[in-house]
Amino acid sequence: xxxxxxxxxxxxxxxxxxxxxxxxxxxxxxxxxxxxxxxxxxxxxxxxxxxxxxxxxxxxxxxxxxxxxxxxxxxxxxxxxxxxxxxxxxxxxxxxxxxxxxxxxxxxxx
Numbered sequence: 001x002x003x004x005x006x007x008x009x010x011x012x013x014x015x016x017x018x019x020x021x022x023x024x025x026x027x028x029x030x031x032x033x034x035x036x037x038x039x040x041x042x043x044x045x046x047x048x049x050x051x052x053x054x055x056x057x058x059x060x061x062x063x064x065x066x067x068x069x070x071x072x073x074x075x076x077x078x079x080x081x082x083x084x085x086x087x088x089x090x091x092x093x094x095x096x097x098x099x100x101x102x103x104x105x106x107x108x109x110x
Contacts, residue, residue, distance in 0.1 A: 021090050027082050031075050038071040 042049065042063045049060040 021086055023086050024083065027079065027086065031079055031082075035072070035075055038068060042068065 042060070046060050049063060050058040052059040054062055
């Protein structure tokens with residue numbers, strides 16, 4: 001039984017359908033840098049972190065067992081909060097722009 005030929009995807013005509021809001025890339029880059037610092041920083045400084053103890057366990061153990069997971073959860077929460085603020089700000093700007101459109105009167109237009 002032959003498989004049906006796949007159909008080509010048509011681009012959508014919705015304006016802004018594939019665009020990210022301005023500032024979203026900056027948010028992603030900051031959080032990605034934090035992720036890299038947490039992931040590789042703990043491994044890079046593992047020997048130094050073993051000298052510091054919390055309770056009976058070295059700090060390297062705590063970071064590997066709990067700190068990395070908690071920091072990743074913090075990254076997800078920070079992304080959600082940051083993007084919500086950005087989207088609300090952009091929605092307010094769009095509502096203001098719609099309520100007060102720029103003047104279309106052009107003295108050179110007939």
